[in-house]
Structure formats: structure tokens, C-alpha cells
Amino acid sequence: MTGSVAERLVELRRGFHRHPEPGWREFATTSRLVEEIERIGVDELAVGREAYDPDDRMAVLDDDAYEPWIERARERGVREDVLDATAGGVTGCIAVLDRGDGPAVGLRVDIDGLFIEESTDADHRPAREGFRSETDGTMHACGHDAHMTWGLATLEAVKASEFSGRLVVFFQPAEEISGGGHPMAESRFAEGLDYLFAAHVGLDHPTGAVVAGIERPLAMCHVDAEFRGVSAHAGKAPEQGENAMQALGTAISNAYGIPRHSGGMTRVNVGYAEAGSASNVIADHARVEAEARGETTELMEYAKSRLRRAFRGAADSHGCDLEFDVVSESPRADSDPDLVDHVATVARDVDGVTDVVPTADFGASEDATFLMERVQEDGGLATYLIVGTDHPTAHHTPTFDVDERSLEIGVDVLTESILRVDEVDREHTTDR
DSSP, rough: HHHHHHHHHHHHHHHHHHHHOTTTTEEEEEEHHHHHHHOOOOEEEEGGGGGOOGGOSSSSOOOTHHHHHHHHHHHHTTHHHHHHHTTTTTOOOOEEEEEESSOOOEEEEEEBBOOOOOOTTTTTHHHHHTOOOSSSBBOEEEEEHHHHHHHHHHOOOOOOOOTOOOEEEOOOOOTTTTSSSSHHHHSSSTOOOSEEEEEEEEETTTTTTTEEEEEEOHHHHHHEEEOOOOOOOOOOOGGGGGGGGHHHHHHHHHHHTTTBBBTTEEEEEEEEEEEEEEETBOOOOOEEEEEEEEHHHHHHHHHHHHHHHHHHHHHHHTTOOOOOOHHHHHEEOOOOOOHHHHHHHHHTTTTTTEEEEEEOOSSSTTTTTHHHHHHHHOOOOEEEEEEEESSSOTSSSSTOOOOOOHHHHHHHHHHHHTTTTGSOOGTTTTOO
């Protein structure tokens, strides 16, 4: 890439970094993406509810959660047509290039930020160089600013090429709350894809390294549970109460006592809990946020069902009602070996790549697996690749940052993987 192109990538990434928005509230982010996609010029651009069915979303928020973010977007001069299309938290967009006969290729990038207060320390480059988050309590601490930059730049590069076929770029909202992958996968734009590329920056791989495809992402579910009891005076008449606090404590203990499964690894965690009002009141309400994960989708379902049973038993034993709500989930989907080999071959020819790792365990969860699973079930191939980046601290921390050399590497790997996709061994797709 020329120096001017590299500078443009940095400019784009830093612009996104300055204005992070959390899941289902990416109003200004979507508008910025729309402006860039319109500048590039595509054959179809679907925004918000034009891109997917809002009823297919997961982890949907209460209506009053959107308004502060809409107002903030308006103050920044966000286009009203985009606000209309994304009203009610129906954010994100999908861009399509239709270049005649040829393979149908999907590229998925995520767009949301996290509720983390970004560091103001002088050693933190975004703070030192003036592109720290301008939204208090929110930052791009997982590299989605780089992912959006990849998506736009790859779209532009493919358009400028002699690519023949169809390219669909999914700018997916709400990944951090596992809410946006499902509606994107259920949309008409996911139909008939021969290949799908999803990508992430970093994940403990240094600048110059490319992992051609992840293995063993964990299937997962997020759960909200509420225990409803009866309040009473803790000193005068404790026997008249039904103690939601006790139900909560028993539920947490029961959750961590769920038996392991002989079929593979499972994980359960209670990450947030609240209950009660005062020391002299029997608590009539308690709430927890928990999760279950599994090495396979079936193992996740096992852990989820046992978690539900553990919470139900705790509620019953303390005379409480239980509301158990699975707010989001995602399946396991592995990268296809043929497409992994293709990305590895491409990456070896890309400037700046010093180490090509065919596969690596992911060890976490990602709702890109909905799109991967959709493509694979339809007979196509999918891979989730990693472009390494040096960063001073781990993902999801106040001092996370991206080595901007990885921007060029990511664009080149993705672009060349798409342009050379006819080189993929089509053994697994000949029966389509």
C-alpha cells in the first residue's frame, strides 16, 4: 500500500476509536459507515431494519436505553435518515458488490464498543496522541475500530479490482453482548454464500502473525435470572418472609457445583449479582447475570439446562419465584480446513506477515459462529482468522490499543483471500 493509503487507514481507525458506542446503540457508528460505503459506491446498501429482521435480535435492550445515545448522535450531526433506519436499536448495515458470475463471498466485521473507561495515562497512545474515546465510560477495547477499518478498506479494494462474483460485507452490531450475529445470519444476505471470512485483531498474537483459522470456539449463552420472594422485618417477623437473598446465595453455590461432563469441557460463571435493600429487611428481590459455555453446542446446552435446574432448585427451596431468561447465545462453529489452507497460502505472500499459524484454539466465544454455521449448513466454507497486533495490555482493558501496522496487513490478507478465492480446493463444495 502507498503511504497515503496507510495514513487513510489510520485516520479511519482513529475516528472510530474516538466515538465508541455499545451494542444496539451504534447510531453514529452506523452513520459513519454508511457515509464511507456511499463514498466507495456499492450495488446495494441495507441499513438497520433493511438489513435484517429486528425480531431476530438477541440481548435486546429496554426502550429507554436508546434515547441518550440517539441524542448524543444527533448532537454530532448524524443523518436523520440513518437514525430513522436504526430507530429502536436496529443498528449496523450490510454492503453488497455484485460483479456478475463468480463466487458469493461474505466478510463479517463487528462494530460495537465496551463499557470501559479509557485510560488517560500519558503512556497510553490514544491519550497521548489525541484520539482517546470522547464518550465517557465507553471505549473500543477489543479492536472493533480496526475491524471496521478492515471492512471498509477491503470493500474498496475489491471494488477497484477485477473481482467477479458477489461480495457481501456484514457490519455487525452488538457482538460484545452476543446479540447481532443471529439476525445477520438469518437475513437474506447470508443466503447462498460460498465462502465466509470473519476476522479479529490481536488475541495475544503479535504484529506480523496471521492465524488462518480458529479452532474450538466455545458455544455460549448469557442468562439473566430474577428471584422474587416476600419481604418482612428481619428482627420482628423474619418467618413471614421468603428470602430472595438466600435463594441467590444457594443458586450461586449450586451453579458452581454443576457436574462436569464426560463429553468435554464446560464453563459456568455468575458474573453479577444484586439483592436486598437494608440490613433489617428480608430481601424480596434478587437478580443475577450468568453464563454457560461448552466445548460443543450440545455441551453448552447441557450446562445451560443444569444452570436452569440449579437456579430453580434454589428458588423452590426458599419459597421464591424464578424468572430465568436466556438473553443471547451462540453455537460452536469451526473453521473449514480448505479455507484455512487458502488464507495461510495467501498470508505468506503479504508484506509484513512474518509468521503464519494454520490454526489456533480460540478459548472464548463469538457470535460470528451464527454466520459461519449458516454458510456451512448451506454447503459453503467459512473461517475465522486472526491478524496479530502488538498491544500493551490485554483486550477489554482501559489501556488496550492496536499496533496500526496491523491495519495494512489485515486489509491485504482479507482482500487477497477474497480475490484469490477461486484457488480454494473446492472438494467440499462440488455437491452444491
